[in-house]
Amino acid sequence: MVACLLIPGFELRAALRARPRLALVPAALAPEAGEEPLLGPITTAAEAAGVKPGMRLGEALATCPSLVLVDRDPAAVEREWEDVLRRLEDAGFAVDPVEQGAVVFETHGVERLYGGVQPALARALAAVGSAWDPRIGAASRRFTALAAASVARPGQILLVAAKEEEAFLEPLPLSLLPMTPNRYAELEGLGLRSLGELAQLPAGAVAERLGVEGRQAQRLARGGRKTRVRGRKPASELVEALTFPEAIANELTLRRALGSLLERLLARPERAGRPFRKLALVARLVDGGSWRRVTTLRDATAEVGRLRSALGPKLQELPAPIVELRVEAVELAEHTGQQLALVEPAGEEAVVRLREGLRQVRASTGTGSVCAVVEVAPWSRVPEARALVVPRDD
Amino acid sequence: MVASSGSTSSRRSAGRLNAPRPALVETGPGATPRVVNRESVTLVREEWRVVDRWWTDDPVDRHYFEVVLEGGRNVCVYRDAEAQCWFTQNA
Numbered sequence: 115m116v117a118c119l120l121i122p123g124f125e126l127r128a129a130l131r132a133r134p135r136l137a138l139v140p141a142a143l144a145p146e147a148g149e150e151p152l153l154g155p156i157t158t159a160a161e162a163a164g165v166k167p168g169m170r171l172g173e174a175l176a177t178c179p180s181l182v183l184v185d186r187d188p189a190a191v192e193r194e195w196e197d198v199l200r201r202l203e204d205a206g207f208a209v210d211p212v213e214q215g216a217v218v219f220e221t222h223g224v225e226r227l228y229g230g231v232q233p234a235l236a237r238a239l240a241a242v243g244s245a246w247d248p249r250i251g252a253a254s255r256r257f258t259a260l261a262a263a264s265v266a267r268p269g270q271i272l273l274v275a276a277k278e279e280e281a282f283l284e285p286l287p288l289s290l291l292p293m294t295p296n297r298y299a300e301l302e303g304l305g306l307r308s309l310g311e312l313a314q315l316p317a318g319a320v321a322e323r324l325g326v327e328g329r330q331a332q333r334l335a336r337g338g339r340k341t342r343v344r345g346r347k348p349a350s351e352l353v354e355a356l357t358f359p360e361a362i363a364n365e366l367t368l369r370r371a372l373g374s375l376l377e378r379l380l381a382r383p384e385r386a387g388r389p390f391r392k393l394a395l396v397a398r399l400v401d402g403g404s405w406r407r408v409t410t411l412r413d414a415t416a417e418v419g420r421l422r423s424a425l426g427p428k429l430q431e432l433p434a435p436i437v438e439l440r441v442e443a444v445e446l447a448e449h450t451g452q453q454l455a456l457v458e459p460a461g462e463e464a465v466v467r468l469r470e471g472l473r474q475v476r477a478s479t480g481t482g483s484v485c486a487v488v489e490v491a492p493w494s495r496v497p498e499a500r501a502l503v504v505p506r507d508d
Numbered sequence: 509m510v511a512s513s514g515s516t517s518s519r520r521s522a523g524r525l526n527a528p529r530p531a532l533v534e535t536g537p538g539a540t541p542r543v544v545n546r547e548s549v550t551l552v553r554e555e556w557r558v559v560d561r562w563w564t565d566d567p568v569d570r571h572y573f574e575v576v577l578e579g580g581r582n583v584c585v586y587r588d589a590e591a592q593c594w595f596t597q598n599a
Contacts, residue, residue, distance in 0.1 A: 318591025321530045487525055495558050496568050497599050501525040 115221045115231055115273075116343055117252040119202070119238060120263035123155030123167075124215025127246060128194040129187040130157075132402075136182055144183040145171060147433055154186075189396045189404035189440075198242055199346075205241040208345025216263075218256055220343045235271045244269060253279055257338035261290050261309075279337050284310030291331045297324070309335040344481070352385060352443035354378045361400040361435035368429045368439065369422070375441040376421050385446065389416040391477050392445035395428050398438035405432060410478040414447035445477055472506070481507050528595035531585050541573050544585055544596070551576040558586075572599055 121127065126143045130136050140163045143154030151171040163178040174181055195214045202209050206227060207219040221234050228234040235250050242248045251262025253274040261283060266272040274282045286309045288301055301324075306312050312320075313335040321329045333339070354375045362368060372395075379385075391414045397405045407428045415421065425441070449470075472484045482505040489501045536542035541549050553574045560568040569589035576582055584599040 316591065318588060318593045321591075322593040325530060485523075488522075495560050497597055498524045498527045502522045503525050504522045 115252045115254060116218055116256050116259045117221050117235055117238070117250055118212075118216065118218045118256070118259040118263040119242065119248050119250050120260075120266075121198070121215045121242075121246045121248050122264075124195065124246075125186070125191050126155040126157070126184060128191040128214075129184050131190065131194060132187075133184070136184060139182060140165065140178050140180055141182040141184050142167075142174065144185055146186060185401065185403035187402075187404045188406040189398065192394075192396075192406060198246065201241045201243075202238060203345075205237055207238060208343070210343045210346055212260070216260065218259060218343050219345070221252065231273065232271060235273075239269060239271065253282075255279065255337050255340055256343065257334045258283060261286055264290060280313075283313070283335065283337060284308065286310075288312065288331075288335075291334055293327060293331055297327060297331070300324070352379060352382055352446075353440060354382075355438060355440040357438045358436070361437050363432075363435035365429060368432070368436075369426055371439050372425060372429065372441070373418065373422055375439065376418050376425075379441055379443060380416055380418060380421075385416075385443070387416075387450040388446040388448065389414040389450075390421065390443050390445075391447045391474070392443075393421070393425060394442040394444050395425050396440040396442060397432060397436040398440075399433065400435045400437055403434075405436075407431065408444060410474075412474065414449075414474075447473075476507070481505075526598050528586070528588075528597040531594045531596040533585055533587075533594035539587075541575055541585055541594075544575060544577060544583055547581075548578045549575045550578055553582070574599070 123143075126141075127137075129143065130141070137157055138159060140157060140160035142156040142160055142165060145151045145153065153165070153167055153169050153171060153174050156165050156167050160178060160181060163181070165174045165178050165181060169177075171183075191214055195211070199209050199211060199217060202217065202219065206224045207221075208223065209217045209219045211217045219238075221231050224234045224237075225231055228237050231252065235252060239248055239250060247268035249263055249266035249268055250271045251259045251264070251266055251274070252271070253259045253262055254276040258274055258279045262272040262274050265286065288298060288306060288309060290309065291312075293301075301312065312332055315332065317329070317332065320332045324331070356371050356375055358371075362371070379390075390411060392408065392410045394406060394408045399405060409424055409428065411420075411424055413420075475484055484506050485503045486506045487501050488504050490499070492500050494500050532543075532545050533541050534543040540552050540555070543549065553576060555571065555573045558568060558570045558572060562569075567590060570586040571589070572584060572586040574582065574584050583596060585594055585596050586599075587594050
């Protein structure tokens with residue numbers, strides 16, 4: 115079975131870990147700087163006061179004047195989420211994170227270890243801990259599992275049998291589908307309210323009226339595709355941090371600090387000579403918030419100069435003075451060195467380079483993004499049956 | 509809202525190459541395409557029918573038209589007799 119563990123409002127919960135008192139009062143995650151002033155997740159007390167997630171800031175403050183706005187803390191959220199994932203992995207689950215607060219995994223491999231699906235999922239809940247109010251949905255398809263988790267109560271395990279999936283999805287609201295607000299409005303304008311109503315429409319008519327997005331939404335409303343869940347590759351644990359005695363905003367100082375951190379990171383023996391593929395620059399802001407930027411390098415490198423030029427410009431995006439700067443090695447390349455060629459590469463070397471290029475594409479866009487065309491029925495009279503696009507993760 | 513379950517998983521599964529895309533088609537006399545995706549048709553070069561898989565639950569009954577649009581582009585469109593709507597596809 116595919117299981118989905120969901121922690122609603124994870125960003126807010128993670129930001130409130132350092133200020134647990136705020137969890138009991140009306141509070142909401144503040145809008146992101148420079149974005150539309152819409153509220154993020156909210157606390158139960160805020161919900162009771164009439165505030166809703168996604169509400170305009172002005173409207174929310176008019177509804178609940180005592181509403182506390184909690185600054186976004188992406189570094190804390192990333193740290194807490196990684197901690198949750200590692201606890202699940204320690205319990206034996208090969209996790210595939212969907213987004214922060216939602217992760218899917220297969221129960222197949224651990225059912226015998228824990229004595230069935232239910233005990234295995236109970237183990238997953240226990241591994242995460244009740245403080246996060248996690249809930250689990252499980253079904254034979256990924257979307258149904260996500261939908262089940264989103265309607266489950268905190269601490270509940272909701273299992274949906276394969277033959278009941280259609281009936282289970284039927285009354286659920288359309289808001290479970292990943293669509294733009296305009297598309298929701300369009301569907302509501304057409305009188306559609308539930309997944310069942312969308313699923314029953316003729317596929318051709320949906321495609322003609324709503325385009326590709328509509329077709330995908332309808333496919334999900336019918337349960338979605340049966341796909342295997344593949345566990346993620348655990349992130350690298352190489353981190354170097356520098357804490358400043360007082361808040362720093364001067365670019366020269368910041369660049370020097372970055373250079374020093376990179377040199378320390380390059381000197382770490384755990385790297386075993388491997389160059390960096392993906393790095394994250396994390397800062398703790400003076401007002402208590404945090405800032406994080408991830409950079410994928412076009413060419414994996416261990417040259418401090420190139421790393422500086424890749425990460426240095428990011429420092430200009432810092433929104434406030436900082437008290438701590440951290441560099442995290444998110445992904446390391448597998449090779450330990452690269453010899454430049456005097457003559458054009460050919461044969462085996464060209465293959466190695468091509469493979470390396472594809473690895474870079476995957477590192478920046480995710481697994482499954484590199485595909486090969488495989489002819490399956492070139493003689494077919496139906497054009498789309500002639501060839502398939504198959505992901506290549508080798 | 510539940511995040512897109514297709515974001516990671518569907519990209520990992522095999523997909524069809526040259527899948528048909530919905531098209532806006534206005535027809536003229538004889539049900540031949542007159543306007544395709546808001547562009548006028550200047551010439552219908554060829555037309556043919558594909559009837560296949562009639563023995564399955566997913567039969568194919570398409571009337572293809574290869575047309576030249578006002579802008580000079582060659583486009584293939586077909587009317588799906590099952591779904592009763594138009595699609596474009598490289599045939």
